[in-house]
Amino acid sequence: MSDIKMIVPNVPNVPWQNPPEKFTGAPIWRYNDNPIVARNPIEGVARIFNSAVMPYGDEFIGVFRGEQTNGIPCIYLGRSKDAIHWDFDKEKIPFEDENGKSFIPEYAYDPRLVKVEDTYYIIWCQDFYGAAIGLAKTNDFKKFVRLENPFLPFNRNAVLFPRKINGNFVMLSRPSDSGHTPFGDIFVSESPDLHYWGRHRHVMGKGKEWWEALKIGGGAAPIETSVGWLLFYHGVSGTCNGYVYSIGGAILDLENPSIVRYRCTNFLLTPEEWYEERGFVPNVCFPCATIHDPESGKIAIYYGAADSYVGLAFTKFDEIVDYIKKNSVVNSTDVEIGKR
Numbered sequence: 001m002s003d004i005k006m007i008v009p010n011v012p013n014v015p016w017q018n019p020p021e022k023f024t025g026a027p028i029w030r031y032n033d034n035p036i037v038a039r040n041p042i043e044g045v046a047r048i049f050n051s052a053v054m055p056y057g058d059e060f061i062g063v064f065r066g067e068q069t070n071g072i073p074c075i076y077l078g079r080s081k082d083a084i085h086w087d088f089d090k091e092k093i094p095f096e097d098e099n100g101k102s103f104i105p106e107y108a109y110d111p112r113l114v115k116v117e118d119t120y121y122i123i124w125c126q127d128f129y130g131a132a133i134g135l136a137k138t139n140d141f142k143k144f145v146r147l148e149n150p151f152l153p154f155n156r157n158a159v160l161f162p163r164k165i166n167g168n169f170v171m172l173s174r175p176s177d178s179g180h181t182p183f184g185d186i187f188v189s190e191s192p193d194l195h196y197w198g199r200h201r202h203v204m205g206k207g208k209e210w211w212e213a214l215k216i217g218g219g220a221a222p223i224e225t226s227v228g229w230l231l232f233y234h235g236v237s238g239t240c241n242g243y244v245y246s247i248g249g250a251i252l253d254l255e256n257p258s259i260v261r262y263r264c265t266n267f268l269l270t271p272e273e274w275y276e277e278r279g280f281v282p283n284v285c286f287p288c289a290t291i292h293d294p295e296s297g298k299i300a301i302y303y304g305a306a307d308s309y310v311g312l313a314f315t316k317f318d319e320i321v322d323y324i325k326k327n328s329v330v331n332s333t334d335v336e337i338g339k340r
Protein backbone atom coordinates (compact mmCIF):
# COMPACT_ATOMS: atom_id res chain seq x y z
CA MET A 1 0.00 0.00 0.00
CA SER A 2 1.43 3.32 -1.05
CA ASP A 3 1.77 6.08 1.55
CA ILE A 4 1.45 8.90 -1.00
CA LYS A 5 -1.96 10.11 -2.08
CA MET A 6 -3.86 12.59 -4.21
CA ILE A 7 -5.66 15.19 -2.10
CA VAL A 8 -8.73 15.53 -4.32
CA PRO A 9 -12.37 14.33 -4.33
CA ASN A 10 -13.09 10.74 -5.41
CA VAL A 11 -14.19 10.17 -9.00
CA PRO A 12 -15.18 6.48 -9.06
CA ASN A 13 -16.33 6.66 -12.71
CA VAL A 14 -12.96 7.95 -14.01
CA PRO A 15 -12.52 6.49 -17.54
CA TRP A 16 -10.12 3.57 -17.56
CA GLN A 17 -8.49 0.80 -19.53
CA ASN A 18 -6.02 -1.67 -18.02
CA PRO A 19 -2.29 -1.25 -18.71
CA PRO A 20 -0.19 -3.36 -21.05
CA GLU A 21 2.05 -6.06 -19.50
CA LYS A 22 5.21 -3.99 -19.64
CA PHE A 23 6.55 -0.56 -20.47
CA THR A 24 9.74 0.48 -22.17
CA GLY A 25 9.46 4.02 -20.78
CA ALA A 26 7.04 5.79 -18.45
CA PRO A 27 4.07 3.83 -17.06
CA ILE A 28 1.54 5.62 -19.24
CA TRP A 29 -0.58 4.03 -21.96
CA ARG A 30 -3.03 5.17 -24.61
CA TYR A 31 -6.73 4.36 -24.86
CA ASN A 32 -7.20 1.62 -27.50
CA ASP A 33 -9.94 3.49 -29.32
CA ASN A 34 -8.09 6.80 -29.64
CA PRO A 35 -8.73 9.35 -30.89
CA ILE A 36 -11.84 9.94 -28.78
CA VAL A 37 -12.86 12.98 -30.85
CA ALA A 38 -12.41 12.55 -34.60
CA ARG A 39 -12.50 15.15 -37.37
CA ASN A 40 -15.60 17.18 -38.32
CA PRO A 41 -17.31 16.62 -34.96
CA ILE A 42 -19.88 19.44 -35.30
CA GLU A 43 -21.31 21.24 -38.29
CA GLY A 44 -18.96 24.09 -39.14
CA VAL A 45 -16.12 22.69 -37.01
CA ALA A 46 -13.32 20.81 -38.77
CA ARG A 47 -11.23 19.69 -35.77
CA ILE A 48 -11.48 19.54 -32.00
CA PHE A 49 -8.25 19.19 -29.96
CA ASN A 50 -6.36 20.79 -27.01
CA SER A 51 -9.44 20.59 -24.78
CA ALA A 52 -10.14 20.28 -21.06
CA VAL A 53 -12.69 18.16 -19.23
CA MET A 54 -13.72 17.48 -15.63
CA PRO A 55 -16.34 15.67 -13.54
CA TYR A 56 -19.67 17.48 -13.16
CA GLY A 57 -22.33 15.89 -10.99
CA ASP A 58 -22.34 12.19 -11.89
CA GLU A 59 -21.23 12.97 -15.43
CA PHE A 60 -18.54 15.03 -17.16
CA ILE A 61 -18.28 18.42 -18.81
CA GLY A 62 -15.60 20.06 -20.91
CA VAL A 63 -14.44 23.08 -22.87
CA PHE A 64 -13.24 22.21 -26.35
CA ARG A 65 -11.09 24.02 -28.87
CA GLY A 66 -13.06 23.80 -32.09
CA GLU A 67 -11.37 24.95 -35.27
CA GLN A 68 -14.19 26.31 -37.41
CA THR A 69 -14.31 25.72 -41.15
CA ASN A 70 -12.94 29.24 -41.60
CA GLY A 71 -9.84 28.12 -39.65
CA ILE A 72 -10.55 30.28 -36.59
CA PRO A 73 -10.55 28.53 -33.19
CA CYS A 74 -13.40 29.01 -30.69
CA ILE A 75 -14.46 27.32 -27.46
CA TYR A 76 -17.39 24.93 -27.40
CA LEU A 77 -19.01 23.23 -24.43
CA GLY A 78 -19.29 19.43 -24.39
CA ARG A 79 -20.96 16.93 -22.08
CA SER A 80 -20.41 13.22 -21.59
CA LYS A 81 -21.71 10.36 -19.44
CA ASP A 82 -18.44 8.38 -19.60
CA ALA A 83 -15.82 11.07 -20.38
CA ILE A 84 -15.06 9.26 -23.66
CA HIS A 85 -18.08 9.90 -25.89
CA TRP A 86 -18.87 13.60 -26.07
CA ASP A 87 -21.87 15.66 -27.20
CA PHE A 88 -20.95 19.19 -28.20
CA ASP A 89 -23.05 22.33 -28.23
CA LYS A 90 -23.49 23.60 -31.77
CA GLU A 91 -22.88 27.20 -30.75
CA LYS A 92 -19.71 28.72 -29.27
CA ILE A 93 -19.72 29.49 -25.56
CA PRO A 94 -21.65 32.80 -25.21
CA PHE A 95 -19.48 34.79 -22.83
CA GLU A 96 -20.64 38.08 -21.37
CA ASP A 97 -18.62 40.70 -19.59
CA GLU A 98 -19.10 41.74 -15.97
CA ASN A 99 -21.75 44.28 -17.07
CA GLY A 100 -23.76 41.61 -18.87
CA LYS A 101 -22.69 42.65 -22.39
CA SER A 102 -22.10 39.83 -24.88
CA PHE A 103 -18.44 38.99 -25.46
CA ILE A 104 -17.41 36.64 -28.26
CA PRO A 105 -13.60 36.47 -28.54
CA GLU A 106 -12.23 37.06 -32.03
CA TYR A 107 -10.38 33.77 -31.55
CA ALA A 108 -10.01 31.51 -28.53
CA TYR A 109 -7.77 28.50 -28.16
CA ASP A 110 -6.27 25.92 -25.78
CA PRO A 111 -8.97 26.25 -23.08
CA ARG A 112 -8.47 24.84 -19.59
CA LEU A 113 -11.26 24.21 -17.09
CA VAL A 114 -10.54 24.39 -13.35
CA LYS A 115 -12.83 24.40 -10.30
CA VAL A 116 -11.72 26.57 -7.38
CA GLU A 117 -14.05 26.40 -4.38
CA ASP A 118 -17.58 26.46 -5.91
CA THR A 119 -16.77 28.22 -9.15
CA TYR A 120 -15.56 26.87 -12.50
CA TYR A 121 -12.97 28.90 -14.41
CA ILE A 122 -12.12 28.76 -18.09
CA ILE A 123 -8.67 29.97 -19.11
CA TRP A 124 -7.66 30.29 -22.77
CA CYS A 125 -5.64 32.28 -25.30
CA GLN A 126 -7.30 35.21 -27.08
CA ASP A 127 -6.55 38.53 -28.71
CA PHE A 128 -5.65 41.51 -26.48
CA TYR A 129 -3.73 43.62 -29.01
CA GLY A 130 -1.74 40.43 -29.47
CA ALA A 131 -2.11 36.94 -28.07
CA ALA A 132 -2.88 36.95 -24.34
CA ILE A 133 -4.73 34.98 -21.70
CA GLY A 134 -8.52 35.09 -21.38
CA LEU A 135 -10.37 34.20 -18.18
CA ALA A 136 -14.04 33.55 -17.44
CA LYS A 137 -16.11 32.03 -14.66
CA THR A 138 -19.33 30.07 -14.45
CA ASN A 139 -21.30 28.41 -11.71
CA ASP A 140 -23.86 26.60 -13.84
CA PHE A 141 -22.38 26.28 -17.37
CA LYS A 142 -25.21 28.49 -18.60
CA LYS A 143 -23.93 31.95 -17.76
CA PHE A 144 -20.23 32.57 -18.51
CA VAL A 145 -18.79 35.81 -17.18
CA ARG A 146 -15.57 36.95 -18.75
CA LEU A 147 -13.18 38.62 -16.28
CA GLU A 148 -10.29 41.05 -16.78
CA ASN A 149 -7.39 39.78 -18.86
CA PRO A 150 -4.99 38.53 -16.18
CA PHE A 151 -1.74 39.21 -18.03
CA LEU A 152 -0.27 41.54 -20.63
CA PRO A 153 0.42 40.22 -24.11
CA PHE A 154 2.14 38.11 -25.15
CA ASN A 155 1.19 34.98 -23.28
CA ARG A 156 -0.50 32.03 -24.91
CA ASN A 157 -0.59 29.29 -22.33
CA ALA A 158 -2.03 29.43 -18.81
CA VAL A 159 -3.64 27.20 -16.23
CA LEU A 160 -5.09 27.97 -12.80
CA PHE A 161 -4.36 25.90 -9.70
CA PRO A 162 -7.47 24.16 -8.33
CA ARG A 163 -7.19 25.79 -4.93
CA LYS A 164 -5.94 29.04 -3.47
CA ILE A 165 -2.46 28.89 -1.95
CA ASN A 166 -1.82 31.08 1.09
CA GLY A 167 -5.14 32.83 0.39
CA ASN A 168 -4.45 33.71 -3.25
CA PHE A 169 -5.50 32.34 -6.63
CA VAL A 170 -2.43 30.97 -8.41
CA MET A 171 -1.85 30.69 -12.16
CA LEU A 172 0.91 29.13 -14.24
CA SER A 173 1.64 30.84 -17.53
CA ARG A 174 4.23 31.01 -20.26
CA PRO A 175 5.10 34.54 -21.46
CA SER A 176 5.89 34.44 -25.17
CA ASP A 177 5.62 36.37 -28.39
CA SER A 178 2.70 36.50 -30.78
CA GLY A 179 3.62 33.59 -33.05
CA HIS A 180 5.05 30.13 -32.81
CA THR A 181 7.37 31.22 -30.05
CA PRO A 182 10.80 29.56 -30.22
CA PHE A 183 11.35 30.05 -26.46
CA GLY A 184 9.35 29.87 -23.24
CA ASP A 185 9.58 29.11 -19.53
CA ILE A 186 6.79 28.48 -17.03
CA PHE A 187 6.11 31.25 -14.49
CA VAL A 188 3.63 31.44 -11.61
CA SER A 189 1.58 34.50 -10.56
CA GLU A 190 -0.75 35.18 -7.64
CA SER A 191 -3.97 37.16 -7.24
CA PRO A 192 -6.18 37.92 -4.25
CA ASP A 193 -9.24 38.59 -6.44
CA LEU A 194 -8.57 37.42 -10.04
CA HIS A 195 -8.31 41.07 -11.13
CA TYR A 196 -4.88 42.07 -9.82
CA TRP A 197 -1.99 39.70 -10.48
CA GLY A 198 1.53 39.88 -9.09
CA ARG A 199 4.29 38.16 -7.10
CA HIS A 200 5.44 36.64 -10.40
CA ARG A 201 8.00 33.87 -9.97
CA HIS A 202 9.90 31.67 -12.39
CA VAL A 203 8.96 28.00 -12.00
CA MET A 204 10.96 26.10 -14.60
CA GLY A 205 12.74 26.69 -17.88
CA LYS A 206 13.28 24.58 -20.96
CA GLY A 207 15.11 21.35 -20.21
CA LYS A 208 18.57 20.35 -21.23
CA GLU A 209 17.23 17.10 -22.67
CA TRP A 210 16.42 17.48 -26.34
CA TRP A 211 12.69 16.62 -26.10
CA GLU A 212 12.08 19.88 -24.15
CA ALA A 213 15.12 21.88 -25.22
CA LEU A 214 13.21 24.58 -27.19
CA LYS A 215 10.41 25.57 -24.77
CA ILE A 216 7.90 24.25 -22.26
CA GLY A 217 4.38 25.21 -21.20
CA GLY A 218 1.87 24.31 -18.52
CA GLY A 219 -0.55 21.55 -19.40
CA ALA A 220 -3.26 20.04 -17.25
CA ALA A 221 -4.30 21.78 -14.01
CA PRO A 222 -1.84 20.66 -11.32
CA ILE A 223 -3.12 17.79 -9.13
CA GLU A 224 -2.74 18.30 -5.38
CA THR A 225 -0.93 15.34 -3.80
CA SER A 226 0.89 14.60 -0.56
CA VAL A 227 4.24 14.91 -2.44
CA GLY A 228 3.42 18.21 -4.13
CA TRP A 229 1.53 19.49 -7.17
CA LEU A 230 1.72 16.86 -9.89
CA LEU A 231 2.04 18.69 -13.21
CA PHE A 232 1.72 17.19 -16.67
CA TYR A 233 3.18 19.82 -19.01
CA HIS A 234 4.36 20.03 -22.61
CA GLY A 235 7.97 20.15 -23.76
CA VAL A 236 9.01 21.07 -27.30
CA SER A 237 11.90 19.95 -29.45
CA GLY A 238 12.83 22.18 -32.41
CA THR A 239 13.76 19.72 -35.14
CA CYS A 240 14.86 20.49 -38.72
CA ASN A 241 11.36 19.38 -39.71
CA GLY A 242 9.41 21.51 -37.21
CA TYR A 243 8.40 21.41 -33.56
CA VAL A 244 7.67 18.14 -31.72
CA TYR A 245 5.44 18.37 -28.62
CA SER A 246 5.76 15.72 -25.89
CA ILE A 247 4.21 15.33 -22.44
CA GLY A 248 6.50 15.81 -19.43
CA GLY A 249 5.98 15.40 -15.69
CA ALA A 250 7.08 17.46 -12.68
CA ILE A 251 6.15 17.84 -9.02
CA LEU A 252 6.01 21.35 -7.56
CA ASP A 253 6.21 22.33 -3.91
CA LEU A 254 2.74 22.42 -2.32
CA GLU A 255 2.97 25.77 -0.57
CA ASN A 256 5.47 27.40 -2.88
CA PRO A 257 4.94 26.08 -6.40
CA SER A 258 7.76 28.13 -7.90
CA ILE A 259 10.02 25.44 -6.41
CA VAL A 260 10.28 22.28 -8.49
CA ARG A 261 10.74 19.24 -6.25
CA TYR A 262 11.05 16.64 -9.01
CA ARG A 263 11.26 16.91 -12.77
CA CYS A 264 11.36 13.88 -15.01
CA THR A 265 14.30 13.95 -17.37
CA ASN A 266 12.50 11.68 -19.86
CA PHE A 267 9.27 12.52 -21.68
CA LEU A 268 6.22 10.63 -20.44
CA LEU A 269 4.49 10.44 -23.83
CA THR A 270 5.74 11.49 -27.26
CA PRO A 271 4.09 11.33 -30.71
CA GLU A 272 4.09 7.70 -31.91
CA GLU A 273 0.59 6.88 -33.10
CA TRP A 274 -0.86 7.92 -36.47
CA TYR A 275 -3.21 10.46 -34.85
CA GLU A 276 -0.27 12.13 -33.06
CA GLU A 277 2.18 12.02 -35.97
CA ARG A 278 -0.22 12.92 -38.76
CA GLY A 279 -2.63 15.82 -38.90
CA PHE A 280 -2.98 19.57 -39.28
CA VAL A 281 0.24 20.01 -37.28
CA PRO A 282 2.15 16.72 -37.13
CA ASN A 283 3.93 15.43 -34.01
CA VAL A 284 1.94 17.05 -31.25
CA CYS A 285 0.89 15.60 -27.87
CA PHE A 286 -0.48 18.59 -25.93
CA PRO A 287 -1.92 17.79 -22.45
CA CYS A 288 -4.77 20.01 -21.22
CA ALA A 289 -6.61 18.09 -18.48
CA THR A 290 -6.75 15.06 -16.24
CA ILE A 291 -9.59 13.23 -14.52
CA HIS A 292 -8.24 11.47 -11.45
CA ASP A 293 -9.51 9.31 -8.60
CA PRO A 294 -7.57 9.15 -5.31
CA GLU A 295 -9.28 5.96 -4.14
CA SER A 296 -8.06 3.83 -7.07
CA GLY A 297 -5.07 6.00 -8.06
CA LYS A 298 -6.35 6.11 -11.65
CA ILE A 299 -5.44 9.14 -13.76
CA ALA A 300 -6.87 9.78 -17.25
CA ILE A 301 -4.90 12.34 -19.28
CA TYR A 302 -6.60 14.29 -22.08
CA TYR A 303 -4.32 15.66 -24.76
CA GLY A 304 -4.56 17.28 -28.14
CA ALA A 305 -3.06 15.15 -30.92
CA ALA A 306 -1.55 16.70 -34.05
CA ASP A 307 -3.82 19.77 -33.69
CA SER A 308 -6.54 17.52 -35.10
CA TYR A 309 -7.89 15.10 -32.47
CA VAL A 310 -8.43 14.53 -28.75
CA GLY A 311 -6.39 11.65 -27.33
CA LEU A 312 -6.78 9.88 -23.99
CA ALA A 313 -4.03 8.15 -22.02
CA PHE A 314 -3.90 6.54 -18.60
CA THR A 315 -1.49 6.19 -15.73
CA LYS A 316 -1.49 5.09 -12.08
CA PHE A 317 -0.73 7.77 -9.51
CA ASP A 318 1.89 5.93 -7.43
CA GLU A 319 3.62 4.50 -10.52
CA ILE A 320 3.92 7.81 -12.34
CA VAL A 321 5.14 9.61 -9.21
CA ASP A 322 7.66 6.84 -8.67
CA TYR A 323 8.85 7.13 -12.30
CA ILE A 324 9.13 10.93 -12.09
CA LYS A 325 11.08 10.71 -8.81
CA LYS A 326 13.41 7.93 -10.02
CA ASN A 327 14.21 9.86 -13.20
CA SER A 328 14.23 13.32 -11.68
CA VAL A 329 16.93 15.82 -12.54
CA VAL A 330 16.40 19.34 -11.21
CA ASN A 331 18.67 22.25 -12.03
CA SER A 332 19.42 25.44 -10.11
CA THR A 333 16.61 27.49 -11.71
CA ASP A 334 14.11 24.72 -10.86
CA VAL A 335 14.82 24.64 -7.15
CA GLU A 336 15.23 28.37 -6.50
CA ILE A 337 12.36 30.65 -5.51
CA GLY A 338 12.35 32.17 -9.02
CA LYS A 339 12.73 35.84 -8.09
CA ARG A 340 15.48 38.13 -9.35
Ligand code: BMA
Residues within 6 Å of the ligand: 050, 109, 110, 180, 181, 245, 281, 284, 286, 304, 307
Ligand atom coordinates in the same frame (compact mmCIF):
# COMPACT_ATOMS: atom_id res chain seq x y z
C1 BMA B 1 1.27 25.92 -29.79
C2 BMA B 1 -0.20 26.24 -29.54
C3 BMA B 1 -1.01 24.97 -29.50
C4 BMA B 1 -0.66 24.00 -30.61
C5 BMA B 1 0.84 23.84 -30.75
C6 BMA B 1 1.24 22.96 -31.92
O1 BMA B 1 2.01 27.08 -29.99
O2 BMA B 1 -0.65 27.05 -30.58
O3 BMA B 1 -2.35 25.30 -29.62
O4 BMA B 1 -1.21 22.73 -30.32
O5 BMA B 1 1.42 25.11 -30.91
O6 BMA B 1 0.79 23.51 -33.14
